[in-house]
Amino acid sequence: DxxxxxxxxxxxxxxxxxxxxxxxxxxSMFDYFLWYKKYxxxxxxxxxxxxxxxxxxxxxxxxVFLNKSAKHLSLHIVPSQPGDSAxxxxxxxxxxxxxxxxxxxxxxxxxKP
Amino acid sequence: DVKxxxxxxxxxxxxxxxxxxxxxxxxxxxNMFWYRQDPGLGLRLIYFSYDxxxxxxxxxxxxxxxxxxxKERFSLILESASTNQTSMYLCASSASGTGIxxxxxxxxxxxxxxxx
Numbered sequence: 001d002x003x004x005x006x007x008x009x010x011x012x013x014x015x016x017x018x019x020x021x022x023x024x025x026x027x028s029m030f031d032y033f034l035w036y037k038k039y040x041x042x043x044x045x046x047x048x049x050x051x052x053x054x055x056x057x058x059x060x061x062x063x064v065f066l067n068k069s070a071k072h073l074s075l076h077i078v079p080s081q082p083g084d085s086a087x088x089x090x091x092x093x094x095x096x097x098x099x100x101x102x103x104x105x106x107x108x109x110x111x112k113p
Numbered sequence: 114d115v116k117x118x119x120x121x122x123x124x125x126x127x128x129x130x131x132x133x134x135x136x137x138x139x140x141x142x143x144n145m146f147w148y149r150q151d152p153g154l155g156l157r158l159i160y161f162s163y164d165x166x167x168x169x170x171x172x173x174x175x176x177x178x179x180x181x182x183x184k185e186r187f188s189l190i191l192e193s194a195s196t197n198q199t200s201m202y203l204c205a206s207s208a209s210g211t212g213i214x215x216x217x218x219x220x221x222x223x224x225x226x227x228x229x
Contacts, residue, residue: 009153034217043117043203043220044156089155099144099207101218105155 003027004092006104013111019077021107023090026071030092034101035064035075038087047088048075080111116140117221119204125227132191134224136204143209145187146218147171147179149200156203162187163209194228201225 005024013019023033031052036044050057050064050073057064063076077084090104120135138145144163148156148171158171160179168179176198180188187206191198202225205218 004155006155036220041122041223041225043205043222046217046219049217091156099209099218100146100158100161103148103156105153 002105003030004090004102004104006088006090006107008107009105010108010110013080013109015082015111015113016079019075019080019084019109019111021075021077021088021090021109023073023075023104024071025073025092027092027094027102028071029094030102032093033064033066033073034091034093035062036089036091036103037084038089038106044089077109080109082111082113085109085111117204117206117219119202119221119224121224122222123225123227125229126191126194127229128195130194130228132194132226132228134189134191134202134204134226136187136189136206136221137185138187138204138206138219139185140206140208140219141184142206142219143184144207144218145181146205146207147177147187147189148203148205149173150203150223151200159189194226196228199226199228 034049035047037047038044066073087106089106091101117138146161147159162168162181178190203223204221207218
């Protein structure tokens with residue numbers, strides 16, 4: 001059973017608007033959450049992360065929100081740009097898992113000019 | 114900057130062939146990982162290694178083996194390639210320890226393997 005789920009396989013957004021990508025998890029032992037961005041034919045690149053002791057982390061246009069009680073996190077991109085079009089993976093780790101990451105299935109974001 | 118390189122970007126092999134995928138990282142990371150990425154399934158962990166000559170099975174190790182003779186190099190081996198191993202293979206590395214800085218993994222560009 002998938003411990004990290006991204007229920008929307010794709011999302012289409014107009015340039016300049018907000019993109020919201022969602023991720024749900026089931027394992028309450030997860031301590032850290034990361035978002036990766038992947039362009040076709042390239043490896044994923046680290047985007048932003050959040051520790052479970054926080055509920056928000058912001059880096060420029062990217063903000064990640066964590067709701068521990070709901071076991072839910074989201075990535076907000078404001079404003080969205082065409083270059084943001086990629087597949088976004090949510091990942092989680094637990095201190096007792098030895099640096100292993102559990103990934104979600106990914107959401108393909110398309111930002112239309 | 115962390116750099117993870119993979120020996121091939123694209124590879125075409127025939128069923129039954131032995132396939133070697135090589136990965137090298139230049140950041141002196143202790144941990145190295147092999148994943149495969151398939152549409153809708155995300156990244157699934159095949160094998161990982163915490164140190165030289167050490168390996169651990171991930172979620173889908175069947176049909177694969179690994180080798181880590183040097184700290185910077187981690188090889189994935191398909192003993193007898195099959196068509197269901199057609200996929201994108203991604204190598205990653207990370208430092209050891211606890212906390213977000215060491216949990217962050219750095220990925221190579223991937224190898225698109227096609228088995229005919």
